[in-house]
Amino acid sequence: MNARAEAKKRATLADVARLAGLSRTAASMILTGKPDTRLSAEAHARVMAAADQLGYRPNMAARSLRTERTQSFAFISDVVATTRFAMGLIRGALEAAEKAQHVMLVLETGGEPARESEAIAAALDRQVDGIIFAAMRAREVFVPDMRLGTPVVMLNATNPRFPVSVLPDEAAGGKAAVELLWAAGIRSGIGLLGQSDVAEAGLFRSETVSRRVAGIRSQMQKRRLSFVAEESCWNWEPDEGYKLAKRMLKRGHGIRALLCMNDRLAFGAYQAAAELGISVPDEVAIVSFDNDEIAAYLRPGLTTIALPHEEMGRRSVNLLLEGGAKGEHLVPMPVIERGSVGKVKR
Amino acid sequence: MNARAEAKKRATLADVARLAGLSRTAASMILTGKPDTRLSAEAHARVMAAADQLGYRPNMAARSLRTERTQSFAFISDVVATTRFAMGLIRGALEAAEKAQHVMLVLETGGEPARESEAIAAALDRQVDGIIFAAMRAREVFVPDMRLGTPVVMLNATNPRFPVSVLPDEAAGGKAAVELLWAAGIRSGIGLLGQSDVAEAGLFRSETVSRRVAGIRSQMQKRRLSFVAEESCWNWEPDEGYKLAKRMLKRGHGIRALLCMNDRLAFGAYQAAAELGISVPDEVAIVSFDNDEIAAYLRPGLTTIALPHEEMGRRSVNLLLEGGAKGEHLVPMPVIERGSVGKVKR
DNA sequence: CTCCTTTGCTAAATTGATTTAGCATAGATT
DNA sequence: AATCTATGCTAAATCAATTTAGCAAAGGAG
Numbered sequence: 001m002n003a004r005a006e007a008k009k010r011a012t013l014a015d016v017a018r019l020a021g022l023s024r025t026a027a028s029m030i031l032t033g034k035p036d037t038r039l040s041a042e043a044h045a046r047v048m049a050a051a052d053q054l055g056y057r058p059n060m061a062a063r064s065l066r067t068e069r070t071q072s073f074a075f076i077s078d079v080v081a082t083t084r085f086a087m088g089l090i091r092g093a094l095e096a097a098e099k100a101q102h103v104m105l106v107l108e109t110g111g112e113p114a115r116e117s118e119a120i121a122a123a124l125d126r127q128v129d130g131i132i133f134a135a136m137r138a139r140e141v142f143v144p145d146m147r148l149g150t151p152v153v154m155l156n157a158t159n160p161r162f163p164v165s166v167l168p169d170e171a172a173g174g175k176a177a178v179e180l181l182w183a184a185g186i187r188s189g190i191g192l193l194g195q196s197d198v199a200e201a202g203l204f205r206s207e208t209v210s211r212r213v214a215g216i217r218s219q220m221q222k223r224r225l226s227f228v229a230e231e232s233c234w235n236w237e238p239d240e241g242y243k244l245a246k247r248m249l250k251r252g253h254g255i256r257a258l259l260c261m262n263d264r265l266a267f268g269a270y271q272a273a274a275e276l277g278i279s280v281p282d283e284v285a286i287v288s289f290d291n292d293e294i295a296a297y298l299r300p301g302l303t304t305i306a307l308p309h310e311e312m313g314r315r316s317v318n319l320l321l322e323g324g325a326k327g328e329h330l331v332p333m334p335v336i337e338r339g340s341v342g343k344v345k346r
Numbered sequence: 347m348n349a350r351a352e353a354k355k356r357a358t359l360a361d362v363a364r365l366a367g368l369s370r371t372a373a374s375m376i377l378t379g380k381p382d383t384r385l386s387a388e389a390h391a392r393v394m395a396a397a398d399q400l401g402y403r404p405n406m407a408a409r410s411l412r413t414e415r416t417q418s419f420a421f422i423s424d425v426v427a428t429t430r431f432a433m434g435l436i437r438g439a440l441e442a443a444e445k446a447q448h449v450m451l452v453l454e455t456g457g458e459p460a461r462e463s464e465a466i467a468a469a470l471d472r473q474v475d476g477i478i479f480a481a482m483r484a485r486e487v488f489v490p491d492m493r494l495g496t497p498v499v500m501l502n503a504t505n506p507r508f509p510v511s512v513l514p515d516e517a518a519g520g521k522a523a524v525e526l527l528w529a530a531g532i533r534s535g536i537g538l539l540g541q542s543d544v545a546e547a548g549l550f551r552s553e554t555v556s557r558r559v560a561g562i563r564s565q566m567q568k569r570r571l572s573f574v575a576e577e578s579c580w581n582w583e584p585d586e587g588y589k590l591a592k593r594m595l596k597r598g599h600g601i602r603a604l605l606c607m608n609d610r611l612a613f614g615a616y617q618a619a620a621e622l623g624i625s626v627p628d629e630v631a632i633v634s635f636d637n638d639e640i641a642a643y644l645r646p647g648l649t650t651i652a653l654p655h656e657e658m659g660r661r662s663v664n665l666l667l668e669g670g671a672k673g674e675h676l677v678p679m680p681v682i683e684r685g686s687v688g689k690v691k692r
Numbered sequence: 693c694t695c696c697t698t699t700g701c702t703a704a705a706t707t708g709a710t711t712t713a714g715c716a717t718a719g720a721t722t
Numbered sequence: 723a724a725t726c727t728a729t730g731c732t733a734a735a736t737c738a739a740t741t742t743a744g745c746a747a748a749g750g751a752g
Contacts, residue, residue, distance in 0.1 A: 012707095012708055012709080013708065013709060013710095014708075014709090022731080022732090023731070023732045023733080024708090024709080024710090024732090025710085025711080025731080025732055025733080025734095026730090026731065026732075028709070028710060028711085029710090029711095032710080037730090037731095038728080038729055038730055038731080039729095039730065039731070040729090040730065040731090043730080043731080057467065057470070057471050058471065058708085058709070059411070059471070059473070059707085059708050059709065060471045060472045060473065060709095061406075061407050061408075061410035061411040061416070061472075061473055061707085061708080061709085062407075062411050062707070062708035062709035062710090062737090063708080063709050063710075064407035064709090064737095065405070065407040065408050065411055065707090065708080065709070065710095065736090065737045065738065065739085066708085066709055066710045066711080066736070066737050067709085067710065067737090068737085070407070070472075072451070072472070075452075080433060080436065080437055080440070084430055084433070084639065086433065087430070087432065087433055090452070091454065094452065094453070094454050095454070098453070098454070098461075098464075101468075103451045103453065103468050103469075103472065104451065104452055104453075105418070105449045105450065105451055105452075106421075106436070106440065106450055106451075106452045107440070107444070107449065107450075108437065108440050108441070108444070115444075118444075121403065122447075122449050123449075124403070125403050125404065125405075125406045126406045126407075126416075126418070126449065127405070127406065127407055237643075238643040239643075242645070264643070267643060271645055274620060293430065293639075294640060294643070297583075297584040297585075297610070297613060297640070299588070299617060358737095358738055358739080359738065359739060359740095360738075360739090368701080368702090369701070369702045369703080370702090370738090370739080370740090371701075371702055371703080371704095371740085371741080372700090372701065372702075374739070374740060374741085375740090375741095378740080383700090383701095384698085384699055384700055384701080385699095385700065385701070386699090386700065386701090389700080389701080404738085404739070405737085405738050405739065406739095407737085407738075407739085408707090408737070408738030408739035408740085409738080409739050409740075410707095410739090411706095411707045411708065411709085411737090411738080411739070411740095412706070412707050412738085412739055412740045412741080413707090413739085413740065414707085693752105694751100694752090695750100695751085695752085696749100696750085696751075696752100697748100697749085697750080697751095698747105698748085698749080698750095699746105699747085699748080699749095700745105700746095700747090700748105701744105701745085701746090701747105702743105702744090702745080702746105703742105703743090703744090703745095704741100704742090704743090704744105705740100705741085705742075705743095706739100706740080706741080706742095707738105707739090707740085707741105708737105709736100709737090710735100710736080710737090711734100711735085711736080711737105712733105712734090712735075712736095713732105713733090713734090713735095714731105714732090714733090714734105715730105715731085715732080715733095716729100716730090716731085716732100717728100717729085717730090717731105718727100718728085718729080718730105719726100719727085719728080719729095720725100720726080720727075720728095721724100721725080721726070721727090722723100722724085722725080722726095
């Protein structure tokens with residue numbers, strides 16, 4: 001009746017030992033590759049052969065019970081569905097975990113404290129060897145105050161109680177975006193879409209966004225450039241981008257470039273430009289951030305500063321594996337050049 | 347030195363029993379809610395109080411060792427990153443698992459047999475209570491021939507060895523798409539984008555796609571409609587959609603509606619229509635499939651037949667929990683009406 | 693008063709690994 | 723010849739639960 005009952009039972013260590021004519025102790029030591037055992041080469045060979053013949057695989061529950069390690073991590077994230085970014089983080093984490101022969105428990109909390117506590121408890125109950133707290137919008141993540149004696153890394157998030165975190169290097173990314181326009185010979189007529197210091201003074205957006213903005217503004221200053229227009233909006237979605245860009249492109253600021261805070265805003269900006277008959281990149285250059293999937297679909301392709309999600313996911317796992325150093329681990333944001341910033345014609 | 351060592355050790359069942367002044371047996375029976383035990387109400391109260399006071403949580407490794415159940419499932423998928431669909435499936439599965447107090451191990455194989463075997467082995471080693479094999483492009487999934495005595499459900503995939511599968515109801519979806527055009531009063535000038543029987547005769551695409559096509563064609567026939575043009579392409583990506591739609595819209599078939607095989611093709615079709623100065627939906631209606639994220643961003647919003655990924659994910663977990671019936675479990679594809687099919691003006 | 697049943701509970705076995713402590717034997721040293 | 727040291731291996735404890743088998747006391751039946 002039980003599905004498990006039909007299949008022949010898995011071979012245990014005892015079976016291997018019996019077949020090899022040795023003790024469980026010996027078999028265990030050999031199979032786990034203990035270093036300073038004095039077991040003979042012949043014993044090694046016999047155990048290996050036996051294990052192979054029986055298709056032996058250790059029972060992780062039993063091993064974990066004894067060793068308190070499970071070869072598994074938990075990936076606890078606020079939201080996995082809503083944003084396509086989650087996938088990159090998860091994928092990178094999965095990949096690194098697989099390399100290290102670990103598995104990943106994935107848990108979603110929706111950012112709700114109660115579910116967060118539940119998720120942590122579930123992970124701890126299963127004795128995970130480490131926990132990754134991931135946030136989709138980099139923010140200071142709430143973590144219920146449980147005494148969790150397990151390594152933790154914050155992924156795309158920060159929390160004072162857990163000093164190890166992995167973040168995109170937004171400051172450098174902001175700088176790179178400005179440099180892209182500079183390199184294209186654009187010296188004036190630059191509009192900023194999605195953020196405006198005057199409109200947002202005192203508003204809290206998120207740690208990484210503010211670094212992105214800071215990176216942009218500091219590099220603008222360094223190059224002695226300034227924005228001819230800034231439009232702020234709260235939701236960085238295409239419809240906002242469309243509205244804002246339309247206003248900006250019409251108002252006759254002589255806009256020659258649009259720096260968009262993310263690709264979805266840029267997506268809206270494309271639609272506005274198309275409607276106004278303004279050509280990208282000949283009349284207006286567009287740069288943005290994230291390297292969202294849509295960035296590649298636009299015509300011309302959108303030049304953007306990528307959020308290195310996969311690499312971040314990988315890093316977070318590796319930090320767990322290596323007992324990573326405290327502090328922020330910044331991952332560079334690659335510049336993805338497509339067609340939306342043309343070289344200037346002099 | 348060991349992080350785990352700092353924290354006070356977790357309370358064990360023995361601790362609870364001691365505090366309650368009862369045996370481990372009694373504590374276990376009470377905490378797991380065994381039905382026919384004859385332990386007194388007072389014993390129940392004492393054990394509960396003790397467990398509560400100590401913050402007792404069972405050690406899953408120990409429990410699993412004895413019971414052979416882990417309250418966990420494995421979600422083994424070919425690709426999680428490449429397509430945004432994976433998230434819906436995973437999210438639905440996660441949600442259902444959480445409700446049932448289970449956790450989900452997520453594993454990715456890239457569709458490579460070697461990694462598939464590895465993933466299955468990793469899951470089996472950890473004694474998962476069930477395995478979900480998910481494919482992103484519904485197909486007959488290869489599953490290495492391991493004797494796995496664990497319930498399996500195929501998600502968005504089929505495999506003769508595992509009869510329980512969850513699939514979108516593509517036949518009904520195809521029918522619904524045609525009905526949408528019919529309801530808008532469109533009786534002629536319908537083009538099919540992405541598929542053409544003459545071009546693809548004998549080609550294998552995928553099980554579900556062929557059902558989608560069959561659903562479309564059978565409903566066309568029922569309504570005595572026919573396509574004035576069919577264009578086939580292999581990659582259903584925006585650039586193909588753009589090219590094909592441009593050709594179709596120009597060639598003067600008098601196209602009044604475009605039935606696109608997926609949203610990305612539709613995305614390209616929008617770009618083509620915009621370039622040709624053809625208005626959606628006034629001059630040409632567009633319907634497609636998937637309810638991809640981009641469908642909501644387009645202007646006007648794209649009317650599409652949604653792939654019910656979250657619901658499918660949920661179903662697959664519930665089938666594992668309930669020991670689901672053999673056979674295909676078809677999940678309806680919701681019609682998402684946005685602005686790309688206008689009511690006809692007579 | 694004896695025997696049987698019910699009630700309320702527990703000792704000990706079990707699960708499958710790892711790990712500690714230590715036992716023979718052979719050869720080397722004094 | 724007695725002692726010491728490697729060498730090669732194993733018995734038994736341990737991890738934290740569940741489960742089997744069964745014990746002691748109380749109450750009821752005959």
